[in-house]
Amino acid sequence: MPKLLQISIEVNSGSVGKIAEQIGETVLEEGWLSYITYARNINPSKSEVIKIGNKFDLYEHGLETRIFDNHCFSSRSATKNLIKTIDQIDPDIIHLHHLHGYFINVEILFIYLKKRATPVVWTFHDCWSFTGHCAYFDFVGCEKWKTECHHCEQKNEYPKSLFFDRSRKNYRDKKRIFNSLNNLTIVPVSYWLAEKVKDSFLMDYTCQVIQNGIDLNTFYIKNSRNTVNKMYPIKNKFVILGVASTWEKRKGLDEFVKLSELINNEVYTIILVGLSSIQISKLPKTIIGIERTENLGQLVDLYSAADVFVNPTFEDTYPTTNLESMACGTPVITYRTGGSIESVNDNTGIVIDKGDVSELVKAIEKIKNNGKGFYQNNCREHSVKNFDKKIKFMDYYKLYEEILKNNSNEKQ
Structure with missing residues (x-):
């Protein structure tokens, strides 16, 4: 019976943790055994789960990163x-x-992976694997990753370093380490990201490329307007929704603030999900702020009740929030950035240039x-045609089968 082991930081939580869980469910249905690791954030899983390290390991790793900019070169005992x-x-x-x-x-x-020689599949959800520091570089327009990173403009961004800039050494170390495997298949989650990998x-x-999928039985069109109206004062207004796991400048939080100043707040209302309590306290009174939730039922209610989903992200690979919104019957407006545009067409939403808030209003x-x-x-x-998890994650299973078949033929 074949065995799949996925190395993930979380299980069935957050976009990546949910993807790992759904891949695990797919191979289990095909008669495989499935194992998923996690270091934090876990929800019930059908796979067998494996804890990596403890809180002390996470804090120690975080401290080393803050001081030395050596992210992913700590956690020695845990690894x-x-x-x-x-x-x-x-x-x-x-x-x-x-x-x-x-x-x-x-x-x-x-x-260890080189010595073991087990086939490795690596899903790229962002760009961290081929830069000297950052997970995204579009926002600052940096292209040093194509040749060699140095003097990083985003040293103070995730994974934040307060003192040293180790971006050149990180770049060289990653290049040496990640090119050491002979049996690696890279899976970018968007065609945009695949082009970056090629460079x-x-x-x-x-x-x-295997684009993300979602559970269409979980995300569906629901008559939830009255439910949402009881919880939030939306009345008969046109509801503009934004959702993110964490809101930061690159995700477009400031764009919503600008938007709130340009629209008629008697006609429109903005709801943002995924904010911290501090962020909520700083919002204009015209914006309804909601903290991050793992309650999918609440998310479906909000997606379905909204009139439009706005994703003014400045850098992204293939956001699942776009997929979730469309599965709930709500059109998407996104900035023309990364892989965010790959899920939207003229019948399901509108794509506009980055930072053009006046065009966003139009x-x-x-x-x-x-x-x-x-x-x-x-x-x-x-959504049914393009985002069904049963189809998308079956592509991973087919990839695994192809890899094992090719390995078997090479051994003969």
Whole structure:
């Protein structure tokens, strides 16, 4: 019976943790055994879960990163203990997700993976794997990652370093370490990200795009306007919704503040989900702020009740929030950035240039004039055709099967 082991920082929580869980569910249905690691954030899982390290390891890793800018070169004991567990499980495929996040030592892990020679699939959810520091570079317009990182403009951004800039050494170390495997397949989650990989020091590896999928039984069109109206004072206003796991400048929080100053707040209302309590306290009174929630029912109610979903992100790979909104019948407006535009067409939303808030207002007015009824069925049909997790995550299973078959033929 084949065994899949996924190395993830979380299980069934957050976008990456949910993707890992759904991949695990897919292979379980095909008769495989499934194991998923986590360092923090776990919800009930159908796979067997494996804890990496403890809170002390996370804090120590975070402290080293803050001081030395050596992210993913800490967590030595936690990584060595994980390796012992991997040996005990003896998986047929090892699938990597985010390795950043203060929980693993990439050098120790890759030395082991090279020695073990088990096929490795690595899903790229962002750009961290081929930069000297950052997970995204679009916002600052940096292209040093194409040749060699140095003097990082985003040293104070995640993974934040307060003192040293180790971006050149990180870049060289990653290039050496990540190019050490002979059996690695890279899976970018968008075609935009795949193009970046081709321009990076990982260009020689096999690269296969598999876009994210979602559970269409969880995210669906729901008559929830009255439910939401009881919780928040939306009345008969046109509801503009924004959702993010964490809100920061690159995600467009400031864009919503600008938007609130340009729209008629007697006609429109803005609801933002995923904010911290501090962020909520600083919002204009015209914006309804909601903290991050794992309550999918609440999210579905909000997606379905909204008239439009706005994603003014300045850098992103393939945001699942766009997919979730369309699955609930709500059109999407997104900035023309990264892979965010790949899920939207003329019948399901509008794409506008980054930072053009005046065009954002016009796009919202266009959605309002067309009416949600114009988009609702188109959004749902588009989701069923393109975002069904059963189809998307079956692509991973097919990839695993192909890899194992090719390995078997090489051994004969």
